[in-house]
Amino acid sequence: MNRDYTDIIYTVEAGVANIAINRPDRLNAYREQTYDDVLDALLDAAWDKNVGVIVISGVGGKAFGVGGDSGVKKADRRGRGMLGVPIEEIHNAIRDAPKPVIAKVDGFAIGGGNVIATICDLTVASEHSQFGQVGPKVGSVDPGFGTAYLARIVGEKKAREMWYLCRRYSAEEAMRMGLVNAVVPADRLDAEVAEWCAMILERSPTALALAKRSFNADTDNIRGIAGMGMQTLMLYYQTDEAKEGGNAFREKRKPEFRSKAIF
Numbered sequence: 001m002n003r004d005y006t007d008i009i010y011t012v013e014a015g016v017a018n019i020a021i022n023r024p025d026r027l028n029a030y031r032e033q034t035y036d037d038v039l040d041a042l043l044d045a046a047w048d049k050n051v052g053v054i055v056i057s058g059v060g061g062k063a064f065g066v067g068g069d070s071g072v073k074k075a076d077r078r079g080r081g082m083l084g085v086p087i088e089e090i091h092n093a094i095r096d097a098p099k100p101v102i103a104k105v106d107g108f109a110i111g112g113g114n115v116i117a118t119i120c121d122l123t124v125a126s127e128h129s130q131f132g133q134v135g136p137k138v139g140s141v142d143p144g145f146g147t148a149y150l151a152r153i154v155g156e157k158k159a160r161e162m163w164y165l166c167r168r169y170s171a172e173e174a175m176r177m178g179l180v181n182a183v184v185p186a187d188r189l190d191a192e193v194a195e196w197c198a199m200i201l202e203r204s205p206t207a208l209a210l211a212k213r214s215f216n217a218d219t220d221n222i223r224g225i226a227g228m229g230m231q232t233l234m235l236y237y238q239t240d241e242a243k244e245g246g247n248a249f250r251e252k253r254k255p256e257f258r259s260k261a262i263f
């Protein structure tokens with residue numbers, strides 16, 4: 001286990017493991033180090049018997065997370081994992097942790113950040129939070145839990161709308177869709193999540209672990225889809241079409257996908 005984290009603040013206190021993404025100046029976007037730090041902390045918390053619940057959050061009050069850092073070209077990533085970052089491993093670690101994982105969302109949960117919040121067992125958000133997908137705007141997609149599992153939560157029509165239109169949704173709208181469990185004022189968020197954690201910590205850990213396994217079993221086929229999808233995504237990231245998305249975001253202009261499209 002690596003405790004020398006630079007991109008997260010990781011604490012374990014009174015049965016609660018807190019993993020706070022600490023890149024507020026980049027809206028808590030994930031660079032290679034962030035993915036590594038989050039995965040390491042998740043695996044530690046998952047198997048620490050003193051931990052009964054895991055909370056993922058973002059520092060700064062502006063963002064839970066906005067996905068991969070757009071400053072880094074996806075095709076240039078060289079780290080661990082099919083995509084050069086362990087994104088699939090993080091998704092699986094949240095699913096495999098034998099205890100509830102709560103997304104505490106205060107601000108943007110966009111792109112890969114929205115996928116992580118979706119995969120967490122529970123989501124509690126502050127009123128000003130915004131949710132949404134941007135993949136097809138920036139040359140990316142989550143072909144696994146971020147699409148197929150999202151559809152289980154919000155329904156096929158809404159999930160397709162989220163990915164095809166790439167609109168932003170308020171915390172209230174996200175709650176109506178079933179994407180969020182509770183919405184509270186920002187200054188109540190920590191206390192609300194602490195109350196949820198306290199309730200969880202009073203329950204039988206093994207009963208919770210079995211319940212989570214049982215919920216997961218019904219959608220574990222999506223893990224296979226994600227595995228195939230990430231391999232395909234790795235190839236997509238090498239194309240001019242995908243590169244156009246990242247370049248356009250960095251150059252602060254509209255992407256022009258059509259002339260470069262494979263399909």
Ligand SMILES: CC(C)(COP(=O)(O)OP(=O)(O)OC[C@H]1O[C@@H](n2cnc3c(N)ncnc32)[C@H](O)[C@@H]1OP(=O)(O)O)[C@@H](O)C(=O)NCCC(=O)NCCSC(=O)CCC(=O)c1ccccc1C(=O)O
Nearest residue numbers: 029066067068069070071108110111112134138140141142
């Ligand atoms: C988040 C926004 C909706 C905020 O919009 P707005 O309020 O108008 O502010 P902006 O001016 O756009 O942004 C403010 C500031 O933040 C910087 N920023 C925003 N997003 C990122 C980012 N992802 N990385 C780095 N920096 C970011 C932005 O440049 C501004 O900085 P200035 O210095 O002020 O210029 C909006 O910003 C937005 O939509 N952002 C795009 C988010 C995005 O593109 N995310 C990546 C999506 S793709 C993705 O997440 C894939 C990554 C991933 O997790 C994944 C999932 C599944 C499979 C594979 C992967 C994988 O990692 O490859």
